[in-house]
Amino acid sequence: MRPEDYIDPNDTLSHALGSAAEQMPARARNRVRREVLHAARADARRRWFAGISRRFAVGMTVASVLGGGFAYATETSLPGDALYGVKRGAEDALVALLPPGGLEHRVLVGLAARRAAETAALARRGVDSDLVGESLGELRAAVRQATPADGAMPADDMARIRERAGDAPDATRAAIEGAVSGSGTDTGTSGAQTGPTIGSTDSSSSDTTQDPDETGTDSPGDGDGSEQTGPGYQSNDDAPGPGN
Amino acid sequence: MTERSLARMVRRAREGDARAFGRLYDEYADRVYAFVRSRTESPQDAEDVTSVVFMKAWEALGGYDDRGLPFTAWLFRIARNAVVDEYRRGARRPIPVEDLYVTEPAVGGPEEAVVAAADARRLRAAVRGLTDDQAAVVALRFWWNLSINETAEALGKNDNAVKALQHRAIGSLARILRKEGSDEA
Numbered sequence: 235m236r237p238e239d240y241i242d243p244n245d246t247l248s249h250a251l252g253s254a255a256e257q258m259p260a261r262a263r264n265r266v267r268r269e270v271l272h273a274a275r276a277d278a279r280r281r282w283f284a285g286i287s288r289r290f291a292v293g294m295t296v297a298s299v300l301g302g303g304f305a306y307a308t309e310t311s312l313p314g315d316a317l318y319g320v321k322r323g324a325e326d327a328l329v330a331l332l333p334p335g336g337l338e339h340r341v342l343v344g345l346a347a348r349r350a351a352e353t354a355a356l357a358r359r360g361v362d363s364d365l366v367g368e369s370l371g372e373l374r375a376a377v378r379q380a381t382p383a384d385g386a387m388p389a390d391d392m393a394r395i396r397e398r399a400g401d402a403p404d405a406t407r408a409a410i411e412g413a414v415s416g417s418g419t420d421t422g423t424s425g426a427q428t429g430p431t432i433g434s435t436d437s438s439s440s441d442t443t444q445d446p447d448e449t450g451t452d453s454p455g456d457g458d459g460s461e462q463t464g465p466g467y468q469s470n471d472d473a474p475g476p477g478n
Numbered sequence: 479m480t481e482r483s484l485a486r487m488v489r490r491a492r493e494g495d496a497r498a499f500g501r502l503y504d505e506y507a508d509r510v511y512a513f514v515r516s517r518t519e520s521p522q523d524a525e526d527v528t529s530v531v532f533m534k535a536w537e538a539l540g541g542y543d544d545r546g547l548p549f550t551a552w553l554f555r556i557a558r559n560a561v562v563d564e565y566r567r568g569a570r571r572p573i574p575v576e577d578l579y580v581t582e583p584a585v586g587g588p589e590e591a592v593v594a595a596a597d598a599r600r601l602r603a604a605v606r607g608l609t610d611d612q613a614a615v616v617a618l619r620f621w622w623n624l625s626i627n628e629t630a631e632a633l634g635k636n637d638n639a640v641k642a643l644q645h646r647a648i649g650s651l652a653r654i655l656r657k658e659g660s661d662e663a
Contacts, residue, residue: 254601
């Protein structure tokens with residue numbers, strides 16, 4: 235028997251059993267400690283970077299929605315573009331994280347302004363009228379979401395959203411005005427009331443209604459049409475960010 | 479480590495502080511190893527399982543809520559599950575003593591028999607022959623120094639069940655040690 239294993243026969247049961255606990259050899263103890271802490275540190279670093287990336291992404295989205303002037307390809311993509319889903323996903327994630335209150339309202343108004351800018355940009359790009367109509371429907375939904383519970387959108391918020399559609403073709407701009415003021419027909423996702431004909435859905439703007447073929451293509455003479463080379467080309471100019 | 483500093487280390491480790499987790503390892507490594515060693519065939523197996531226990535603890539700490547199970551009990555459950563996983567992995571499981579020794583000791587009380595073994599190595603070998611529940615109670619009561627109530631919490635049993643398990647564990651140890659003694663004689 236090793237001396238360290240000796241138990242005094244007069245000892246208590248607790249002490250006798252306690253001394254039966256097998257000690258972890260010091261070398262093994264240190265080795266396992268190194269292994270475990272190495273893995274823990276690596277995992278902690280990974281988590282830290284993941285957290286930073288997430289905070290950075292949310293920060294960038296907030297900044298771009300509120301007018302930080304960041305113009306990334308993702309932020310400036312339009313419905314139908316490859317990155318548009320990413321952009322909307324980031325927005326949804328951001329909205330889910332925001333606490334109720336002033337910042338949330340400002341972000342929601344900013345997102346509605348984005349939808350207005352997207353609708354205007356699509357109309358100027360001369361895309362399929364269905365796509366413009368869908369975008370108009372998204373605008374209406376965003377306006378509804380940004381409208382406070384008492385049902386009244388502050389005038390300066392409405393102005394901020396309208397401002398983003400200032401460079402839209404006349405008929406589209408009128409439809410956007412109607413969507414923002416709530417006077418437009420809430421059927422924006424219907425292809426029957428899209429793009430060039432959207433003005434007709436707004437009785438208050440019937441005087442601006444144009445022929446579908448005329449408004450469905452880019453407005454001649456505004457300079458943008460001749461420069462468009464692809465879906466993403468004018469995205470910087472049409473960037474939905476308020477800074478643009 | 480005091481209860482307060484333990485709570486602080488757990489909180490910091492939960493937030494991703496590897497150094498704080500190192501302190502927890504220092505505090506618990508021996509206890510975890512002692513229990514795991516009593517349920518595994520070799521020291522190497524016990525070292526591997528101990529490593530797994532702490533890796534799993536680190537991974538699970540993010541979801542640990544100190545308003546629920548105390549940290550010590552929580553860690554023991556991880557250790558116990560790791561041992562069960564080791565069994566499933568194909569390692570040879572210790573054969574419970576109740577399958578080997580069914581006769582009652584002839585003379586003397588079981589507690590006296592355990593103390594009279596007078597050899598920690600013999601006692602360790604005897605603990606390996608206990609059932610899983612009995613070995614868990616011995617580990618928690620005598621190696622982790624938990625109270626009956628804390629042991630019950632760690633095992634998800636009530637106090638009376640733990641007392642009964644401890645009583646049976648001591649009886650089983652006495653039987654093993656006496657059997658060994660009579661074999662040697």
